[in-house]
Amino acid sequence: MITEPTLIHIPEPKLTFGHNQKIEDPRDGLTLFGPYTQKEHSGTINIGIIGPEVQRNYVIKYLSDIHKPIFPAKNDIARPYFPGLEAAFNISVNFNSMQEIDIPIEEIEKFLKYTDGHQRVFNLTDLYATRLSRYLNEEHFRVDVWFIAIPDEIYQYGRPQSKIPKAEDNNKIGLRKNERSSNQILLFDELTELKVAYDFEINFHNQLKAKLLNDKIVTQIIRESTINYQSLWTDEKKIEYEKLFDTAKAWNISTTLYYKSGGLPWKLGEVRKNVCYLGLVYKKIDSPENQRNACCAAQMFLDSGDGMVFRGNIGPWYNPKTKEYHISKKDAFELLSMSLESFKQKSEDDTYPDEIFIHAKTGFDDEEWQGFTEATASKSKIIGVRIKEDNTFKMYRDFSYCIPRGSALIVTENLGYLWTKGYIPRIQTQLGLETPNPLRVEVLRGDADIEIVCRDILALTKLNYNACIFADGAPVTLRFADSIGEVLTAGKAIKSEVLPFKHYV
Numbered sequence: 001m002i003t004e005p006t007l008i009h010i011p012e013p014k015l016t017f018g019h020n021q022k023i024e025d026p027r028d029g030l031t032l033f034g035p036y037t038q039k040e041h042s043g044t045i046n047i048g049i050i051g052p053e054v055q056r057n058y059v060i061k062y063l064s065d066i067h068k069p070i071f072p073a074k075n076d077i078a079r080p081y082f083p084g085l086e087a088a089f090n091i092s093v094n095f096n097s098m099q100e101i102d103i104p105i106e107e108i109e110k111f112l113k114y115t116d117g118h119q120r121v122f123n124l125t126d127l128y129a130t131r132l133s134r135y136l137n138e139e140h141f142r143v144d145v146w147f148i149a150i151p152d153e154i155y156q157y158g159r160p161q162s163k164i165p166k167a168e169d170n171n172k173i174g175l176r177k178n179e180r181s182s183n184q185i186l187l188f189d190e191l192t193e194l195k196v197a198y199d200f201e202i203n204f205h206n207q208l209k210a211k212l213l214n215d216k217i218v219t220q221i222i223r224e225s226t227i228n229y230q231s232l233w234t235d236e237k238k239i240e241y242e243k244l245f246d247t248a249k250a251w252n253i254s255t256t257l258y259y260k261s262g263g264l265p266w267k268l269g270e271v272r273k274n275v276c277y278l279g280l281v282y283k284k285i286d287s288p289e290n291q292r293n294a295c296c297a298a299q300m301f302l303d304s305g306d307g308m309v310f311r312g313n314i315g316p317w318y319n320p321k322t323k324e325y326h327i328s329k330k331d332a333f334e335l336l337s338m339s340l341e342s343f344k345q346k347s348e349d350d351t352y353p354d355e356i357f358i359h360a361k362t363g364f365d366d367e368e369w370q371g372f373t374e375a376t377a378s379k380s381k382i383i384g385v386r387i388k389e390d391n392t393f394k395m396y397r398d399f400s401y402c403i404p405r406g407s408a409l410i411v412t413e414n415l416g417y418l419w420t421k422g423y424i425p426r427i428q429t430q431l432g433l434e435t436p437n438p439l440r441v442e443v444l445r446g447d448a449d450i451e452i453v454c455r456d457i458l459a460l461t462k463l464n465y466n467a468c469i470f471a472d473g474a475p476v477t478l479r480f481a482d483s484i485g486e487v488l489t490a491g492k493a494i495k496s497e498v499l500p501f502k503h504y505v
Contacts, residue, residue, distance in 0.1 A: 008451070010406040010418075012426070013459035014269030022269040025426055026468050027080050027251055029266055030088045041263035042090040046142055048099035048135070050128055051149030052108065055224050056100055059149045062227040062253075063093050070250045073243040078427040078470075082250040089258045089265070099143050101131050105151070112153050112164065116174030121158050121204050122197035129211040136215050144261040148208065148221040152232075155223045158204030199492040206483070209504060210490035218260050218502055222253070251468035259465040260502045267305040268459050276343050276353035276380070277301045277460060278336070279477030280360040281309075282325035283485025284318050292316035295489045296327050299477055299501065300339045302346060305463045307476065307501035310338045311488055324362040332371025340379060342498060352379040357448070357456065359477040361388050364445050384445030385453055387478060390417065391437045402435050405471070408454045414443040418454045420461050421473045431473060439474070466505040480505060 014022040018034035035041070047063075049056045070082040086092045107127055114120035128148060135143075157164050164170065173194070180198040200207050205221055212219060225232050226249065229242050255265050281297040296312035312335045317325045327335070336356075344352050356376060358364075364372070364384045376382045395403050405422035421436035423429070430436070441454055460475035472479050484504045488494065 006410045008408050008410060009404060010408055010451075010455050010458055012406055012424070013455070013462055015266040015462060016269045017266050025470055026255075026266055026462070027470075030255075030468070031080075031083050034088070034090050035258060035263055035265045036267050037264040038090045041258070041261070044092050044094040045144045045257075045261045046094050046097060046099070047257075047261075048101065048143040048146045049149055050101040050131060050146060051103055052105040052151065053102060054105070055149035055151060056102075058224050058228040059147050059222060060095075060098070064095070066250045066254055067092060070247050072247050073240075076244070078429050079244065079248050082247045082254075085254050085257075089254060089263070091258060091261070091263070097141065099135070099139075099141060101135060103127050103131065108151065108154065110171075112157060113167070113169060113171045114174075115164060115170050115172050116197075117160075117162065117202040118197040118200065119174050119194065120164070121202050121207055122200050124154055124158060125200075125204060125208040125211060128208055132212060132217050132219075133215050136217060144218070145257060146217060146219045148219050150204075150221065150223050152223050152225050154204055158202075160202050162202070201486065201490045203486065203490065206486045206490040209487045210494045213487075213494060213496040213499065213503060216499065216503065220253075220256060220260060248469075252466075255468035256466050256505075264306060265465055265468070268463070270459070271305075272355075272456070274347070274351070274354045275456075276339070276356045277456070277475075277477050278339055278356060278358045279475075279481055280325075280358060281481045281485045281488075282317060283482070283489045285314065285489055291320055292318045294318040294325055295485060296325070296331065296335065297484060297488055298335050298339055299480065299484065300342065301460070301463065301477060302343065305465075307463075308339075308342055308498055309484055309496075309501060309504060310335060310342070310498055311496055326362075326365045327368050327371075329367045329371035329374075332368040333375045336372050336375035338498065340375065352376075355381045355383065355448075357453070358382065358384045358445075359387055359457075359475065360384070361478060361481070362386065369445055382446055383443060383448045383453075385448075385457075386440075386442045386444050387457065387475065388440055389437050389474075390440035394435050394437065395419075396435065402430050405431060406458060407438075408451070409438070410450055410454075412450070414450055416441045416450045416454050418457060420458060420471070420475075424470060427470055431471065436473075465502075 012024045014024055015029055016022050017029035017036055018038045021033040023029045049059050067085050069084050072079050111120055111123040175194050230239055233239050258265055279299040283295045285293045294317040295314050296317055298310045299307055301307045313331050317327050340352055363386055401423035403419055403422045405424050407419040409417040417438035418441050419436055419438045421431040457475045460477055461472045463476040464472050487504050
């Protein structure tokens, strides 16, 4: 029994790489031992590139460049040397059969002149989505990953609240607010088509991902200045600063390419077998008619580290007074049942998990928890954990660097504060620029050792396959919760089945 708060330090979790070797830093592990699934996933991979010719050529050149070593601009332990795609991941891009789809830059520039954000982004995403869907239906050559090559203007003017510069040739096509929400069929087909755009969020990334979910097309969006800044920029100081991140970009793009093409770069080193982690995802749907409607979903992460996303129903899950989300008993039962059956299918022994930890940013009410417990009855032990960043206090020490990552203040048997950011000896610096806030970790439902819960959460900060960094500040169960929710609600008619995590990032 805990009688008073105790400060402990949890050792940095290790990751498992090729040949079952374990080490802390993903970049060290990939350089020394290769990826975890190198025996199952190696050799040439087939990629496609869609976009204007100039931007496609930037991507082709960059992919060629990352097959060779890239050295840091200065000796920087936090941004280490990149040995090359084939050397690190044992894969190479099949340049001889690379599939290309052209999008005339004139078409992009035409829609970039639309002053109405909904019309602008809807048409820009359609330029890519319709061509990709057509390729899937008409061509027979398999593409593992599609690179979405975009000019910087799409990134700049394809986000919420973005506005294009005033110009005489701007196109003001669009509908007034009363026309958008009207249930009446508009008189002209053209106006009816315009109305569809307002069913989608003004966000190029989220809208394109959402439109491609039904076709199960795996994409990686890449803007031109990310990979070709030296040719596009003129500010020498800005260019020199950007060079500091050359190796980091190579690591990130190569890791996500390996993962999205079907490999697993690494898995947790000291993973507890037959344990499942589920992160709850909620996204409020902006609707003047109903301020309570929200979409719910769940991210399930297996002990291997890979993840699946399960979409739940849209309903009145949001409470404006408490600002919390809670789903019905029926929806909780269905959501967790889907997750359990998926775990069983992927299990080597065709069994349910021994334990399932549900991570959420808010609490669990009695109705939804009853749905969860009924879904796991006679199958698995279930534990509900609330995780949220806490800024009520900070902890300082009399050294050059801040509190070490992995520090944990155990307050009670059900409550602890975990520092997932902080000083890291391996890279001789800290995650984040400021004195870090801890995560408040609280076991609200079920029974679990708070120290083990904190250890698991710290380990889950190292499972971001969309980047190759030492660790994240949040566990993967909640790290992408907002972005997944935004993809699922990017349009009213979005349909998706159970899909791997890679389709959303």
